[in-house]
Amino acid sequence: MFTERLEFPTALTFLVSPHKRHSTATHQLNPFSTVLFQAIFSYLQQRKSSQNMESQIDFFEWLEPDVALKILTCLDDAADLVRASSVSRYWQNIVVSNGLSKKLCMRTFPQLATITRVVEPSHDNSRETERDHRVYASLSRAFTTFPLANCIANPVSASSSDRYPAESIINTMVPMNSFLRRGSYWSSRGSDDPETPETLVYNLTASFCVITEINLHPFQDLYDPGFPVYSSGFVRFRMGHPKSWRELNYDFIEAQECADDKFIWTYTSPVYPVAQENLLQRFKLPEPVVCIGGYLQIELLGRVQKACDDKYYICVAHVQAMGRKLSPAFSVEFSEPPNDVSLKYDAKEFGSLLSTGGSVSRAKPSLRIAKKSGVLG
Structure with missing residues (x-):
């Protein structure tokens, strides 16, 4: 999430693929980057004319929920989805409440559709959406990091x-x-x-x-x-x-x-x-x-x-x-x-x-x- 006086360039580094962030070549952005930059540019233009803008703000909230949801749904990499939800509490709420981690897992691995119930003994009292987010985000990571x-x-x-x-x-x-x-x-x-x-x-x-x-x-x-x-x-x-x-x-x-x-x-x-x-x-x-x-x-x-x-x-x-x-x-x-x-x-x-x-x-x-x-x- 964003905190006081967080610089925009730092906040947006997750948009660029990690192996390209330090490249001298033109950055190749994730699919939703163009929309994001347009929204942020609009925000900066309005900030110039505003005298009462506070420094403590999650500027991703300037995106309407349905627009943010469409952007996040475009992601086809679970790691990008986790990074996106980690930089903004607003986006994290959208990711969790809409079950985007689970949906991305299902889209990548259709065989998971046969699962009818998720059990996480260490979080028995957590909400279903929060539990599913933790489980499927971790599962996506296991698919690529566990040894072959x-x-x-x-x-x-x-x-x-x-x-x-x-x-x-x-x-x-x-x-x-x-x-x-x-x-x-x-x-x-x-x-x-x-x-x-x-x-x-x-x-x-x-x-x-x-x-x-x-x-x-x-x-x-x-x-x-x-x-x-x-x-x-x-x-x-x-x-x-x-x-x-x-x-x-x-x-x-x-x-x-x-x-x-x-x-x-x-x-x-x-x-x-x-x-x-x-x-x-x-x-x-x-x-x-x-x-x-x-x-x-x-x-x-x-x-x-x-x-x-x-x-x-x-x-x-x-x-x-x-x-x-x-x-x-x-x-x-x-x-x-x-x-x-x-x-x-x-x-x-x-x-x-x-x-x-x-x-x-x-x-x-x-x-x-x-x-x-x-x-x-």
């Missing part, structure tokens, strides 16, 4: 496995093509039809993550003539949550059963072509996606390589889901029934994660899985 990492924790199921457990989906957790001279990969069953799809389902490291890209490494068989790569022709990704959390207390991998119908997929990606090459291929999503529920499906479409038995196979050496784990600062809870989704915010954990760069000391999930499966002994 592989968010896959455990495999859940494969639509088929050729030789279980030697060619289990568990092998895809290990980031290497082979280990101790043994192939480390998942293989589908053979099919006469090259259009037969396959799916792999994984549990993510938290029920609340933002995923930016998914990486896939097709397997190359160095023992077959020609060293064939058993990639799929295309790939598509889905994210979502279980229909019933109770139904997941079952080992689909051991039973060699597909769990695809146990989930509600709330996001489906475009279809990406897969190169028939022995390398980690990166598939960047069009926009970062908030996964509410913590489950990922990789759908492998089309087969391109036959084995010596004249059947088509798909084999995957390794998968990654790169993104930001939002817990323990944020978590989601599902109720059965009704299908309410609660977003829980822990301000203390949020502050702690920011101060430590979001790092959490623990063993890598992929190594734990590999040890459990016997790949690492």
